[in-house]
Amino acid sequence: MSGDKTYSLSELALSVQSQLNKIYSGAYWISAEILKLNHYTQSGHCYPQLVEKKEGKIVADLKGFILSSRYKALNDKFLTVTQKELSDGMQIRFRCKIGFHPVYGLSLNILDIDPTHTLGEMTRLRNEAIAKLKSENIFDINRKTFLPLVIKKIAIISVETSKGYGDFKKILGASKYNSLIHQELFPALVQGDAAVSSISRVMEMIKIRKDQFDAVAIIRGGGGETGLDCYDNYSLSKLICQFPIPVLTGIGHSSNLTVAEQVAYKNLTTPSELASFILNGFEEFEVKIHSSAQRLTFIRRTIIERNKNNLHRLEDGIGKAAIRLLRNEQNLLSSTGSKIVYVSTHNLKEKKYDLTKRIVPALDQAALKSTDGHSKILDDLTLRVSMGTDEYIESLSGWLAHSEEKVRILDPVQTLKRGYSITYFKGAPLRKTSTVNKGDEISTLLSKGEIKSKII
């Protein structure tokens, strides 16, 4: 062993460097995740930790290097295309040369970055988050929570000093409804990678006090289009979906809607618009109140007036009807009175006439003829009685004679005398030949004598 040649560390390092330079002389496109960007603002250089993960485990881990001047150019290009700055956790495709430094070791010198790859990756992640939320049937459930027309108690998630929150407060502050709105700020980072955990933490705090708020407003503004990928995060979006009260977003950007904005109860483009939305609720409510007041006035007018008119009609009607009834009664009374007077007078006149013209003369005459009349009537009666008796006796004698004749004619003896005979069979008069049979004995009664015979 002691005979083996010993190299210095630098000799080895330089040898490795030389070999690597020979083998990896070109530049290569590599796909990796920036685990940590490690951008030093002072020097401007960037030393990203590049990894590849498989099932969550790091299977490759290499250092990267971006020169200060190149970093700025690459980051600007990246920002233009993806609306995002290079940051931790980002999947990138980059072109690099492999370098080896005896002191700093192996590193990938990044020459170019392909932003479209990251953009595609971001879209893929966003679509994945949406698909997952939909498959869990929670994508639109925050929109099913109840948002009152007048939002009076708002939990605000924002950065106290941010421009967006400033705009929001300014608009509400200038409104006449401001004193009616209770706002409580829950400070949190609202952009960048830390935003997911920061927003999630305050949302959990608000959830505990959910009964004290009508809605949650996530406000961000003035940060440009960068740092918004947190709003595509699945777990934050899920938290918004399942939040027990409405979540309103006003995160101020003009690019495609993030997942969080899509699942929120209501998304407003900017914090200012979110403030206006809240104020609109108050205005709309005020209009409704005015309209109700007008309707009440109308109801008052119509109902009260209608009842007044009805009452007036009844008052008038009852008065008139009562007077009419009284007049009718009076008329009836006076007409009955007149009738009584007329009838009485007329009757009196008739009685008087009867007395003077008919009864008195008749009485006079009757009185004069009284004696003569009575004797004549008696005579008449005597005559009528005697005449009647004679006629009666005569009629009775006639009837008796007629009856005797009828009895006589009907006697069978008289019939026999006229040559008729009566045949008896078994002691009873024989009326039909069918009553007797051959050999029967019959007897025939004549006017004088009897003949016995036998049927042959």
Next chain:
Amino acid sequence: MAKKKSYEDLIEELEEILSKIEGEEIAVDELSSKVKRATEIIKHCKKVLSDTETDIEDILKDLSKNE
């Protein structure tokens, strides 16, 4: 005045009195008492209407004050 009866009941009673007087179903002896009763009801109903109107006005005024 029978306070227990509702406004509608009283109006119904008035209508009945009117109908009976119009139909001459009321005896002359009863007429003055019926008209007296009707007058009392009308007075009461007018008061109810006027009070209600005042109440509504007050409520509406109150509403506009709070705006």
